[in-house]
Amino acid sequence: MQPDKAVITTTCKSCHGGCGVLATVENGKITHIEGNPDSSTRGTMCAKGLASFQEVYNPNRILYPMKRKGDRGEGKWERISWEEALETVAGKIKGSIKKYGAGSVAICQGTGRGYNRYTFRFARSIGTPNIGVPADFCYGPRLAVFGTTVGGRLYCDYHGWGGEYPKTQISWGKQLEITNADGEMAVWFLNSLDKAEHLILIDPRATRLAGRADLWLQVRPGTDAALALGMLNVIINEGLYDRDFVQNWTYGFEKLRERVQEYPPAKVAEITWIPADKIIKAARILATEKPGCIQIGESLEAGNNSIQTLRAIVCLMAVTGNIERPGSMINWVPPDTGPLEEFAMEVPAPEEPAIGADQFKLLSSPPMAMAHMHTIFKQLREGASQIRVMHLQGTNPLVAYPNTKEVKEGLLNAEFLSAADLYMSPTVEYADIVLPAAHWLESDDIHDMHPRFIIGAIHKVVDPPGEAWPDNKIYNELGKRLAPEYWFDNVEEMLNYQLRKANITWKEFTGMGFLAKMGKEQPYYKYKTDYWQKGGGFATNTGKVELYSTVMEKLGYDPLPYYLEPNESPYSTPELAKEYPFILSTGGRSPYYFHSQYRQVPWLRERQPYPIVQIHPETAGSLGIKNGDWVWIETPRGKIKQVAEVFAGIDPGVVVAQASWWYPEDPGPDHGIWKSSANVLTRNDPPFDPAMGSATFRALLCKIYKVEDE
Amino acid sequence: MNRTIFIDKDKCVGCYSCIVACKLEHSLPPEPVKPPLGNPTGPNLIRVYQVGPQIHDDEVHQYFLPIPCLHCLDAPCIKACPRSALYKDNDTGITLIDEDKCIGCKFCLWVCPYGAPQFYDGRMYLCDLCIHRIGEERQKGRQTACEAACPARAIHVGTTAEISALIGEKAAERAGKEKSI
Structure with a gap:
């Protein structure tokens, strides 16, 4: 008999995703996946995406809806039907809304996985403003700053469609080369890097591209705003700014000029630990070797000054005229579907404000109003919680949010928890109802992680195992029970609806694979046309790039960027630094994992079985720590152990631990979070970023010492 | 025509895609099990080594180097094998293993300058340069799974003539460029 064999085109979602994939199916089983050479990612794929093969047939997957038997976290479950599961979740939500109001329900998800729009639609459709996402410390600040400052969303123009590639590239607190983070793809970046003349790496560590960079600015964690302001000082005072762009297309230049006088290179060198000559050199390169672009990492957002740090960096782009010109930073025109x-x-957004809206006005500003998760957990912990019911779709707060001990106390105080996931994570273990989610190779959906120039078809390749359902189906079926006017007969109808403006159906879209505005279809210099404003201009209050932010001013925040010392540092808390002498960043990432995912995937776990903390050779030597030793990392919140990597590319006063570790093989319910998860160490105390509520993950104080007796 | 692999160490960024692409292509262990293993192991036909960072005079020296079997013309592993289990494919010069003859003595590993032979669960594994994909019309001429997956375009597989031309072109390009990143 001839085997039934087909090659199906789809789109990877193993990180934020977007790589084109070809999946081979034989007799109903996936036998191979690889990159699609006819996609925007040219056939390349990363370790995580390729290892998806071991997720589809992973025996640790959740197969059926379940309800809790026994106490929370006891690990006793009873299989139930989808009907019962949905009725229970919908019933709890309905009951809570009736008794305590819509705002008593939090709809939560983790990092963006392309179902963000379903999470947001679902929350709005049931009337709750409390969308619980890690937005305050991941990408939310960029969205807020791009929106308020330039009236759009800036991406690096790696594509050469306007006839130029970036001549100067800055990689700032990011490792795009081993990730596909935040709307950009590693392969685009690496291709454009071959055509660049300058690469400036700004990072506390000599990350993977350090050997290729002309200039490595080894910044002290948490001081990036000072660096950006110092570079602005050089560019403005040396007259290197783009006079035409500044004069015609920016607002508040003179006020910015005045502000940056507070940040001369010598002072910035003291703050950031970067020699002044390097700060000056970097500023001159960015201002004179154009076009240029800056790849901004999440590291800059995970601190007490996230918004002003990013504001300063966007000001750098603006005064150097690196906005909307080919090879610089671009607001992409979306495909014909619209965003x-x-x-x-x-x-319609609920009128009731989200939790935290009174304090963190950018986080909860329309259109993407979100709740402040750290406040939600605090309220839950203290027993005076507005939130009663939490639905957790693809999120693992016990690993992802700062101060695990307090997050757990809070989570356990929720009256009802439902969780949809692929695996029994430490968080799912505490749920009352568990919903089995399908993998992207088992789902039909439209990939649109960050609104950009392209959307891709995520095409179901095989049936999910057991009774798992795609995320969009879970939301649709819950939605139909709670707010039917906003939901659809089935997923295909819902996908057709989202594609309607492009005049294509879901079936047609799967045949196309992707829809994009690329090449000559992607215009530059849109502010010189009627694109945003009749007669030209940006989509901001003033029609200009707002160096001085009228939005920030109106909300009562400083309209100009400034530097703020981290909450914990040798300078802000010298007493604490006596006991905890090292600066700790928990920003370490591995090419094998995406946040808390994939520790149960053997092809990945084999490569890196345990988390790694990087320590300078001198520091390691003075503490008697050798490469490969387990070491304790301790902060006032707790201590964890990770494996030491003695690493010359880090300051002797800084250590970098890896984030998001848990051990699926360790006993539940906590699966080893107390052993190695870096959020046991991080802080959820105020002061947060004043406008965004960002907590601190990258600039803390710690002590480290060798683990004895193991 | 002799086929070979060229690793451009100036381009590799250590994303390790090649390792997993190879495991998938060759269906290599470890397999998922329940409960998952905390320290699963299996053979790796391509391995990636990080060199550095070393910092001298403010310059960072750091690179990543994937190493598969290099399919040596005069392969010491073939000479060392007491059972003649290793041999050259006539058409391509790719070093292959006859699993029926291999006794797992590991002489090949002793003599290999790159540590390429892999031993796992009683058998020997070796990179076969994805010989089964030669001539297949996929990936726009990028033949091996590792070459296809690499986002940095650091891996190139082809005939020795093709690779020679590629390296020559790269050298010429470098000569015309003052500074290369």
């Missing part, structure tokens, strides 16, 4: 997030935004 797919309209699917969520078209549902």
Whole structure:
């Protein structure tokens, strides 16, 4: 008999995703996956995406809806039908809304996985403003700053469609080369890097591209705003700014000029630990070797000054004229569907403010109003919680949010928890109802992680195991029970609806694979046309790039960027630094994992079985720590152990631990989070970023010492 | 026509895609099990080594180097094998293993300058340069799974003539460029 064999085109979602994939199916089973050479990612794929093969047939997957038997976290479950599961979740939500109001329900998800728009639509459709996402410390600050400062979303133009590639590239607190983070793809970046003349790496560590960079600015964690302001000082005072762009297309230049006088290179060198001559050199390269672009990492957001740090960096782009010119930073024109997030935004936002809205006004500003998760956990912990019911779709707060001990106390105080996931994570273990989620190789959906120039078809390749359902189906079926006017007969109808503006159906889209505005279809210099404003201009209050932010001013925040010392540092808390002498960043990432995912995937876990903390050779030597030793890392919140990597590319006063570790093989319910998860160490105390509520993950104080007796 | 692999160490960024692409292509262990293993192991036909960072005079020296079997013309492993289990494919010069003859003595590993032979669960594994994909019309001429997956385009596989031309072109390009990143 001839085997039934087909090659199906789909789109990877193993990180934020977007790589084109070809999946081979034989007799109903996946036998191979590899990159699609006819996609924007040219056939390349990363370790995580390729290892998806071991997720589809992973025996640790959740197969059926379950309800809790016994106490929370006891690990006793009873298989139930989808009908019962959905009725229970919908019933709890309905009951809570009736008794305590819509705002008593939190709809939560983890990092963006392309179902963000369903999460937001679902929350809005049931009337709750409390969308619980890690937005305050991941990408939310960029969205807020791009929106308020330039009226759009800036991406690096790696594509050469306007006839130029970036001549100067800055990689700032990011390792795009081993990730596909935040709307950009490693392969685009690496291809454009071959055509660049300068690469400036700004990072506390000599990360993977350090050997290729002309200039490595080894910044002290948490001081990036000072660096950006110092570079602005050089560019403005040396007259290197783009006079035409500044004069015609920016607002508040003179006020910015005045502000940056507070940040001369010598002072910035003291703050950031970067020699002044390097700061000056970097500023001159960015200002004179154009076009240029800056790849901004999440590291800059995970601190007490996230918004002003990013504001300063966007000001750098603006005064050097590196906005909307080919090879610089671009606001992409979306495909003919329009931005797919309209699917969520078209549902009227509740009038009730989100939790934290009184304090963190950018986090909860329309259109993407979100709740402040650290406040939600605090309220839950203290027993005076507005939130009663939490639905957790693809999120693992016990690993992802700062101060695990307090997060757990809070989570356990929720009256009802439902969780949809692929695996029994430490968080799912405490749920009352568990919903089995399908993998992207088992789902039909439209990939649109960050609104950009391209959307891709995520095409179901095989049936999910057991009774697992795709995320969009879970939301649709819950939605039909709670707010039927906003939901659809089935997923295909929902996908057709999202594609309607492009005049294509879901079936047609799967045949196309992707829809994009690329090459000559992607215009530059849109502010010189009627694109945003009749007669030209940006989509901001003043029609200009707002160096001085009228939005920030109106909300009562400083309209100009400034530097703020981290909450914990040798300078801000010298007493604490006596006991905890090292600066700790928990920003370490591995090419094998995406946040808390994939520790149960053997092809990945084999490569890196345990978390790694990087320590300078001198420091390691003075503490008697050798490469490969387990070491304790301790902060006032707790201590964990990770494996030491003695690493010359780090300051002797700084250690970098890896984030998001848990051990699926360790006993539940906690699966080893107390052993190695870096969020046992991080802080959830105020002061947060004043406008965004960002907590601190990258600039803390710690002590380290060797683990004895193991 | 002799086929070979060229690793451009100036381009590799240590994303390790090649390792997993190879495991998938060759269906290599470890397999998922329940409960998952904390320290699963299996053979790796391509391995990636990080060199550095070393910092001298403010310059960072650091690179990543993937190393598969290099399919040596005069392969010491073939000479060392007491059972003649290793041999050259006539058409391509790729070093292959006859599993029926291999006794797992590991002489090949002793003599290999790159540590390429892999031993796992009683058998020997070796990179076969994805010989089964030669001539297949996929990936726009990028033949091996590792070459296809690499986002940095650090891996190139082809005939020795093709690789020679590629390296020559790269040298010429470098000569015309003052500074290369």
